[in-house]
Amino acid sequence: MTGEEISIEFLLEEDELTDKQKKILVAAIESFSEKGYAATSTNEIAKKAGVAEGTIFRHYKTKKDLLLNIVAPVMAKLVAPFVIRDLDKVLNKRFDTFEDFLRAMIENRREFIEKNGQIIRILLQEIPFQPELREQFKEHVATRLFERFTKVAVYYQEKGEIIDIPPLSALRLTASSIIGYFIAKYLIIPESEWDDEAETERTIQFILNGLGKGTK
Amino acid sequence: MTGEEISIEFLLEEDELTDKQKKILVAAIESFSEKGYAATSTNEIAKKAGVAEGTIFRHYKTKKDLLLNIVAPVMAKLVAPFVIRDLDKVLNKRFDTFEDFLRAMIENRREFIEKNGQIIRILLQEIPFQPELREQFKEHVATRLFERFTKVAVYYQEKGEIIDIPPLSALRLTASSIIGYFIAKYLIIPESEWDDEAETERTIQFILNGLGKGTK
Amino acid sequence: MTGEEISIEFLLEEDELTDKQKKILVAAIESFSEKGYAATSTNEIAKKAGVAEGTIFRHYKTKKDLLLNIVAPVMAKLVAPFVIRDLDKVLNKRFDTFEDFLRAMIENRREFIEKNGQIIRILLQEIPFQPELREQFKEHVATRLFERFTKVAVYYQEKGEIIDIPPLSALRLTASSIIGYFIAKYLIIPESEWDDEAETERTIQFILNGLGKGTK
Amino acid sequence: MTGEEISIEFLLEEDELTDKQKKILVAAIESFSEKGYAATSTNEIAKKAGVAEGTIFRHYKTKKDLLLNIVAPVMAKLVAPFVIRDLDKVLNKRFDTFEDFLRAMIENRREFIEKNGQIIRILLQEIPFQPELREQFKEHVATRLFERFTKVAVYYQEKGEIIDIPPLSALRLTASSIIGYFIAKYLIIPESEWDDEAETERTIQFILNGLGKGTK
DNA sequence: TATGAATGAGTCTTCATTCAT
C-alpha cells in the first residue's frame, strides 16, 4: 500500500524538464509557499531561478498555469494510498484491524508530507482563492477519498470494529483528527514541544476509542 | 458563560463609527471574504461602499490597517467563552460533566460563527500571509485558549472523566474534532446532506469516547 | 449648410475635459497620426503630455478606448453637411445647380479637413486594423452618406442635370474624384506644385462633365 | 502590353526559394494582410508556416526585411504595363483611342489585383508607417507612373481626344476614378450588389466625358 | 541549413496612496 510518492526531487528528475525549467519550479515553490501566490511576482521568481522573466512564460503560459503545474501532480498523489485495486483484498491481507489501517495511513502520509510539505502548504493556502484548484481538488481528491474510505469504513463496520455511523461522518471524524495532528505537528507546535511517538499514539487511540464499539 | 458576541451588526452600531465608515467596513468584509485581501482593490471597496477612495484612507491609514481593524475585534472574541473569571466555580456550577461543557461550547461557538462567518473566513484565509495577524492570533487566541483549556482539562481529569494526557494533547484532539465539525458544516458539505443534530451528537460522542476513560 | 465643425481646438475647449485630459488628447493625436496607433506607447504619450502614465488610464479605460475617443467625434462630423433636415428645400433654395452643390461641398469639407487633418489621418490609417472603427464608420458615415446622397442625386437627375445611373455609382464616382483631390492635395503633392484654385476647378468640371448629360 | 505579372504562385515558384522560405512567405502574407504588420508576431508566422522561429531570421534579417521582401516585387510590377519601350508606337498600334487605352488598362490591372490582392492590401496598409516603403513607392511607382502617363496624356491631347490640362491633373483624375473603382469593388461593396460590367463601363464613360473635349 | 530555448527590453494596465480643493 505504499503509494508511489511524488516528491520535489522526483518532480525535478523528470526527463522532460529543462534545467531552467527545474530552477523555475524550485524558485516558484519556495516563493509561493513563503509569501503566497498573489504576493509573489514573476520577476522575483525569475531572479531567484537565475533566469530571464520571459523564460518563465515560455514554459508556462501564465503565472496561474505555473501554480497549477506545481500543485496538480501533488494533488493527484494526495489520495494515492487509497486508490488501490482490490482494496478489500488488501485490507484483508495487510490490515487485520482498523488500528493497523490507521497506523499505516498516518505513517504513509507523514512521509508524503515531509517530502511535499511546501507544495501542500501552497495548496492549502491557495484553495480558497483559486476556483480551478478547488474544482480539481473536489474531483481528484475529495470524491475519490470519500468513495474509497466508504469501503474501508463499511469493511470494519461489518467486522464489528467501529460503530455504525454514516461513512461520511466516520471519514470526517477520522480525517479531522489526523489532519489536526499534522497541522499541529507541522504548522503550529514547535518541534521542541512535540513528542512525535506519543502524539501519534494518542491520536490513534483517540480515533479508535472515538469510533470503537465497546470496552477498551 | 455566554460570551459577549461581536457581530457585524454590533460592530456597526458602535457610536464612534461614522456612517461612511460603517459602509466601508461592510463593503470590505464582503469583498475580502469573497475574493481575498490581496485580490480586492481599495477602489472596489470604495465603489461598493459608495464612498470616495480617499475616504477609506482618512479612516484607515493603509489597506492592511483596514484588514486588521476588521479582524482584530473578532479575534479578540474568538476565545471569549473561555475567558471568565473564576472558571473553576463556573465549571462547578454549570457544567457538571465534560459532556455538558462540550455541548455548551459547541452551541456557543456555532452562534458566534453564524454571526461572524465572513470575518472568520477572512481570518483563516489571511493568517498564512499576514505576520501581524499571526502574532495577534498567537497572543490573543492560542495562548489564552491553551491556558484556560488546561484548567478545564485538569478539572475533568481530576474528576476522572477524561484520560490523563497532557492538556495540550487533549486540546488538540478536542479542537480538531470541533473545528473539523465546523469546517465540514460551513465550508465543505452542502446543507442538504448535513443533518445538524445528528452530526453534533456524533461529534460529542466521538470526543467523549476518544478521551473517556472507561466503558461506554 | 455649414456643418458645425469639430476641431481639435473645439474638442479641447469642452468644459468637461480636465487640463491633463486635454494634454493627453493632444499628445495622443500627434503620436498616433505620426507613427500609428500600434507603434505609439502609452508611456510615450504620457511623457509628451507631461502626465503620469496612470493618469491616461484614469480617463480612458484602455489604449484603444483612447483611440476611439479621439476618432469618434470627428467621424460623427464627417458627414455633417449632408445631415440636414429638409434637404430638398435646402437644395432648392441654396443649390440651384449640381455645380453649386459640388462647389459648396468641396469648400466645406476642405475646411473640415484643415481643422481635423491629424485625426482624419488616424482614422484612415487605423480603419483597416480596428473592427470597432470600421463598424462605427459604416454605421455613422457610409450608410448616412449614401442615404443622403441618393436624395441629392435623384434631385439633380430629375432636374436633368446629371445622367441616369444608380445613385451609388454616382456617389462612387463623385466621391472618388473629390477624395482623390484631397489625398493629392494633403498627402501626395508638395504644396509648391499645387495650384489650388485651378485644381479645384478642374475637379469640379471633371465631375460635371463625367456625370453631365449633354453638350458642354 | 501584358505586363509580366508577379503572382504569389509565381513568387513561390522561384527556384531560389527554399521550400520553407515559400511557406514563410505564404504565412506572412496571409497574416500581414489580415491583421497588419505590427499586430503579427514572428512566432505566429513561424507556427503557421510550420517552421522554427529561428528559420525566419535565417532568411530575413529582421521582421521588417520580411515585409519588404514581400512587398517589393509587387511594387515593382505595379506600374508594369506602363513601362514599355517605344510607348508611342505601342499606343499607335494598339490603342487607337483613349477609350481603348483605358479599357485595356483597367482590365490589365484588374487581373493583377486579383492575383496580388493580399500583397497590395499589405502595401496600402503599411505605406503610412514604413518610410522605406514610401521611398520605394515614390521611386519605383509614383515617379515612373507620372513620367509614362505624361507621354500618354500628351499623345491623346495632341490627337484632340482629351482636354488640355496638365498631365499631372489628368493622371490624378483618371487614377482617382480607377482606383476608386477598385477600392469599391474589392474593399467596400459586397459582391452581390456589384454589377461588374456596368460599373466598369460607367467608370470608363465617366473618365472619357470628364476629360473629353466635346459632344458625347 | 534548421532548430527552439533563452533573452530582456518594452507593453499595457493596476493599484495603494497622496493632496489640493
Add this chain to the structure above:
DNA sequence: CATGAATGAAGACTCATTCAT
C-alpha cells in the same frame, strides 16, 4: 470631514532577435 484627480512603482505578459546545438 470628504473628495477624486493624480501619481509612479510594480505587475504580468509579449516579442523580435540571438545562438549553441
